[in-house]
Amino acid sequence: MRDRKESTPSRMAAVWVRCGPAALVLCAALVPLAAPSISSYIFYLMFWITMASAFNIIFGLTGYLPFGYVAFYGVGAYVTAVMWSRLGVPIPLSILSGGVLGVALSLLFAPTLRIRGIYFAIVNFSCAMALRILVANLPEAWTGGSLGISLSAIYNPNASFYTMMALMVLTIWTVGRVSGSRLGIALRCIREDPEAAQVLGVDVVRSRLKAWILAALFPSLAGGVEAWYTAIIDPDSSFNLLITTKTIVYAMFGGLGTVMGPVIGAVSLYALDDLIWGKFPMLNLLILGLLIVLLVLFLPRGIVGTVTRRHASLRAVIR
Amino acid sequence: MRGNSVILEVKDISKHFGGLTAVNRLSFEVQEGTVFGIIGPNGSGKTTSLNCINGLFRPDEGRIFFRGREIQGLPPHQVAKIGIGRTFQVPKIFKRISVMENLLAPVLSSPRTDQELKAKAREHLHSVGMLEMEDRLGEELSGGQQKLLELVRILMFDPQILLLDEPFAGVHPTLKTLFYKKIHELRKQGKTFILVSHDLTSVYALCQQIIVLDQGEKIAQGRPEEIKRNERVIEAYLGR
Numbered sequence: 001m002r003d004r005k006e007s008t009p010s011r012m013a014a015v016w017v018r019c020g021p022a023a024l025v026l027c028a029a030l031v032p033l034a035a036p037s038i039s040s041y042i043f044y045l046m047f048w049i050t051m052a053s054a055f056n057i058i059f060g061l062t063g064y065l066p067f068g069y070v071a072f073y074g075v076g077a078y079v080t081a082v083m084w085s086r087l088g089v090p091i092p093l094s095i096l097s098g099g100v101l102g103v104a105l106s107l108l109f110a111p112t113l114r115i116r117g118i119y120f121a122i123v124n125f126s127c128a129m130a131l132r133i134l135v136a137n138l139p140e141a142w143t144g145g146s147l148g149i150s151l152s153a154i155y156n157p158n159a160s161f162y163t164m165m166a167l168m169v170l171t172i173w174t175v176g177r178v179s180g181s182r183l184g185i186a187l188r189c190i191r192e193d194p195e196a197a198q199v200l201g202v203d204v205v206r207s208r209l210k211a212w213i214l215a216a217l218f219p220s221l222a223g224g225v226e227a228w229y230t231a232i233i234d235p236d237s238s239f240n241l242l243i244t245t246k247t248i249v250y251a252m253f254g255g256l257g258t259v260m261g262p263v264i265g266a267v268s269l270y271a272l273d274d275l276i277w278g279k280f281p282m283l284n285l286l287i288l289g290l291l292i293v294l295l296v297l298f299l300p301r302g303i304v305g306t307v308t309r310r311h312a313s314l315r316a317v318i319r
Numbered sequence: 320m321r322g323n324s325v326i327l328e329v330k331d332i333s334k335h336f337g338g339l340t341a342v343n344r345l346s347f348e349v350q351e352g353t354v355f356g357i358i359g360p361n362g363s364g365k366t367t368s369l370n371c372i373n374g375l376f377r378p379d380e381g382r383i384f385f386r387g388r389e390i391q392g393l394p395p396h397q398v399a400k401i402g403i404g405r406t407f408q409v410p411k412i413f414k415r416i417s418v419m420e421n422l423l424a425p426v427l428s429s430p431r432t433d434q435e436l437k438a439k440a441r442e443h444l445h446s447v448g449m450l451e452m453e454d455r456l457g458e459e460l461s462g463g464q465q466k467l468l469e470l471v472r473i474l475m476f477d478p479q480i481l482l483l484d485e486p487f488a489g490v491h492p493t494l495k496t497l498f499y500k501k502i503h504e505l506r507k508q509g510k511t512f513i514l515v516s517h518d519l520t521s522v523y524a525l526c527q528q529i530i531v532l533d534q535g536e537k538i539a540q541g542r543p544e545e546i547k548r549n550e551r552v553i554e555a556y557l558g559r
Contacts, residue, residue: 182423182427182428183427185416185420185423185424185427186424186427188413188415188416188420189413189416189424191415192413192414192415192416192457193411193413195375195395195411196407196411196413197413197424198374198375198394198395198396198399199373199375199395199396199399199405199411200396200399200424200425200472200473200476201396201399201400201425201426201427201428201476202396202424202425202427203396203428204396257415309456312454312455315417315454
């Protein structure tokens with residue numbers, strides 16, 4: 001349900017918004033030709049953009065904070081690794097299986113959507129932690145126990161790089177489509193006031209379930225692609241709470257509920273995070289914690305949310 | 320306007336919250352095309368009654384019929400779809416989405432095109448003098464404008480009954496006049512209203528039939544002139 005008009009002051013922004021992402025993707029496509037460190041940097045940047053954008057569907061648009069969001073990533077990584085290493089399924093199909101299992105997991109967790117706010121966050125976090133323990137205690141013949149699974153035999157950084165790029169583009173495109181659609185309006189209404197949305201005829205249960213499934217699909221696929229790229233997985237890194245935390249912070253910093261927000265948030269904060277990690281490895285988490293505090297205090301709507309609030313003419317362009 | 324058939328029938332509904340009886344065996348009928356008032360002191364069960372009608376609460380006892388169809392227990396979104404719209408005492412505007420998106424919210428499942436729906440939304444905005452505000456966020460509207468937006472928002476899905484909960488509370492007299500005008504205009508088109516209000520002047524001016532609640536029970540029913548003279552009503556309001 002995009003609107004028709006575009007005011008004069010927002011034309012520059014419109015050009016940036018329309019051409020910028022295409023130019024970035026084009027540049028990124030050439031990255032595997034560069035040094036491995038640059039390739040790795042861009043791979044993880046695309047990974048975080050995918051995670052933050054997908055997270056935006058359920059938190060930014062719908063208002064549910066899944067604090068155990070890492071569970072989908074972890075399941076995607078493990079299913080991919082198990083399917084390939086134990087069952088001999090080709091890697092593309094293994095990654096897709098991870099996506100399917102991630103969606104199945106979201107359906108299993110779906111009843112928790114009846115609760116909201118901090119209660120939902122805590123329950124979701126508990127589910128993710130339970131899943132981590134379950135995976136770590138499954139027979140070693142399947143999951144490799146605490147040592148995890150090696151995928152070194154199919155290590156292919158270039159193919160996994162381009163797969164992540166495709167996934168990132170697909171995620172951003174999906175978020176854009178959902179945000180501009182009737183479903184997007186329904187989700188924003190649910191985020192604002194589910195009771196009022198119901199009274200107006202919005203099918204809250206069905207709409208939020210669609211959002212939840214979409215929000216689960218992309219991190220599950222991303223988990224599989226990242227497992228392929230790194231060629232090793234283990235329970236500690238696949239179910240690391242820091243993945244949820246960073247996803248939330250990146251999405252919030254850019255602007256929840258907007259399409260461009262999580263992209264801008266991931267690009268700017270990942271660069272900062274990388275810089276801090278390189279210069280002050282011991283202080284990385286401390287600085288991340290401080291950043292969250294500052295973010296909540298001074299930029300609760302994120303970069304895009306703050307800019308569009310102050311400049312109404314940009315709302316039609318930067319979504 | 321249709322004839323004076325019963326459009327809504329509430330039969331012996333009760334609603335309890337723990338040990339508190341919010342509504343006790345309440346019954347009334349609403350004629351189509353009329354404005355039906357529900358008044359009573361604070362805590363008398365007015366809003367709870369509306370919540371039972373539009374599905375936000377499921378009555379513990381009793382039945383509710385809309386055009387002969389039993390509706391108690393239906394979820395709110397289905398009650399809306401069969402033609403019952405609702406506004407709230409504190410307007411439930413979606414504050415971080417635009418006025419236009421607020422108006423489109425009730426018609427998201429409509430088979431009509433987005434352009435048709437937007438044109439209809441603009442007509443409604445024009446009717447209340449808010450056409451230039453379609454791109455504003457809900458939070459950028461004044462309290463009165465939010466009430467107006469809430470009213471025209473439910474008109475988007477063309478409900479047959481509008482449940483208005485305290486539409487005049489905290490509203491400027493000019494805006495109140497606009498509300499009156501809108502209600503008269505819609506009534507002429509055949510719409511039915513259930514009006515919950517503490518503003519007795521407005522209730523007496525607009526309603527054809529009024530019920531009075533006190534502590535969850537109906538203590539009086541009649542035309543405005545009858546209610547004004549009713550001893551139990553005066554006692555309930557003034558505590559004599």
